[in-house]
Amino acid sequence: MAINTIARGSGARPPSAPGGCCAQLVKFLWSWMGVMFNYALHPSNFYREFCTRPQTFKAPNRSGEVAVLTGGTKGIGLEVLKKLLESKFHVIIGCRSLIAGEEVMTSIRNGGITTGSCKVFELDLKSLKSVRRFAENVLREAPRIDLLINNAGVMFAPYEITEDLCESQFQVNYLSHFVLTNLLLPRMKETSRRSDKHVACRIVNVASDANYGGHIDFDNLEQCKVYVSNKAYSDSKLCQILHAYYLDSLLRSEDIKVNVLSLHPGVIVSDLWNNMPSVVVAIVNMFKWMLRTTEDGAKTVIYTALSPKLEGVGGVYINSCEIVQPVSQVSDISIQKRLWDKSLELGKI
Numbered sequence: 001m002a003i004n005t006i007a008r009g010s011g012a013r014p015p016s017a018p019g020g021c022c023a024q025l026v027k028f029l030w031s032w033m034g035v036m037f038n039y040a041l042h043p044s045n046f047y048r049e050f051c052t053r054p055q056t057f058k059a060p061n062r063s064g065e066v067a068v069l070t071g072g073t074k075g076i077g078l079e080v081l082k083k084l085l086e087s088k089f090h091v092i093i094g095c096r097s098l099i100a101g102e103e104v105m106t107s108i109r110n111g112g113i114t115t116g117s118c119k120v121f122e123l124d125l126k127s128l129k130s131v132r133r134f135a136e137n138v139l140r141e142a143p144r145i146d147l148l149i150n151n152a153g154v155m156f157a158p159y160e161i162t163e164d165l166c167e168s169q170f171q172v173n174y175l176s177h178f179v180l181t182n183l184l185l186p187r188m189k190e191t192s193r194r195s196d197k198h199v200a201c202r203i204v205n206v207a208s209d210a211n212y213g214g215h216i217d218f219d220n221l222e223q224c225k226v227y228v229s230n231k232a233y234s235d236s237k238l239c240q241i242l243h244a245y246y247l248d249s250l251l252r253s254e255d256i257k258v259n260v261l262s263l264h265p266g267v268i269v270s271d272l273w274n275n276m277p278s279v280v281v282a283i284v285n286m287f288k289w290m291l292r293t294t295e296d297g298a299k300t301v302i303y304t305a306l307s308p309k310l311e312g313v314g315g316v317y318i319n320s321c322e323i324v325q326p327v328s329q330v331s332d333i334s335i336q337k338r339l340w341d342k343s344l345e346l347g348k349i
């Protein structure tokens, strides 16, 4: 099978997205309408998104504990990193550029946050080889793992098939995080068994309300026979939520104190929007005052990761520090299980 990878900056033209125009239009509309219908059918979700801000939550002291964070160099992840350091965690961040990671740490320290400690390892979520190398480094570095935040992501990326033969948004947002979670899970289980603090370890998937425009079709999952970037993004975020629900139920059935949660951080203007047409970005920027900031986004992530109010709670989806219902497919256990089995196969676990 031909590998359709696009080398960044190589000047190679991206392969054209598969699927006929009609099929693409249907998918495009499905995804946007799903998100819009969510707001139309649940005005409280619209109100929460555009008229409220998540409450500030004083993060507890977690000195001596270890957190792993993907994508901590900018956007929401950067604000999350600052809060984890303020909570005195030893934070391990995975990012594509070690230099960017080191520079971020220097600027955080220069900005006056002196607590906590940080180690940066290279991680490219487009490559399962890189994910495995990152996991090996983490396991060598950390005798315990109390918290894993799967935050890094891409949105509306042009069509690209990775070296692992998956569509890139599916792999970066979902599959690589699935594999990373599996590789770190035994250490988290050990940590939860040894912990005398009576606080469960947590795995947090930073998903999105884009899930309301998602629908898992197993014939069209990892390679997208019909590709529309917004639908692929929605599906990848839906996969993250299904993963959180299923893994939490598995761990609960084994009485293991590791809780798995997912969340929507809010609609936030960040580099994530760089793949949008510039006219859309201009319109979004006009309404920026209605939208949340990266600090607001980080509040929901930190609340989900650390709040004592969520102690023992898992398999839920959180928006603005409240538990809300994602799209109905999430509650279908047969889909959760089928996605789990397919992901084990794709991740070669």
Ligand SMILES: NC(=O)c1ccc[n+]([C@@H]2O[C@H](COP(=O)([O-])OP(=O)(O)OC[C@H]3O[C@@H](n4cnc5c(N)ncnc54)[C@H](OP(=O)(O)O)[C@@H]3O)[C@@H](O)[C@H]2O)c1
Pocket: 070, 071, 072, 073, 074, 075, 076, 077, 094, 095, 096, 097, 100, 123, 124, 125, 126, 151, 152, 153, 154, 155, 172, 206, 207, 208, 209, 264, 265, 266, 267, 268, 269, 270, 271, 272, 273
């Ligand atoms: N912003 C929103 O409106 C919004 C809404 C809902 C959900 N979310 C979710 O929130 C999360 C963070 O988004 P954000 O707004 O903070 O976006 P952002 O500012 O673009 O940050 C994305 C992060 O992901 C990392 N990343 C991207 N591709 C990667 C790869 N192949 N390997 C490793 N790291 C990679 C980036 O690292 P580099 O520095 O190397 O690029 C960056 O640290 C995402 O999962 C996103 O889907 C955001």
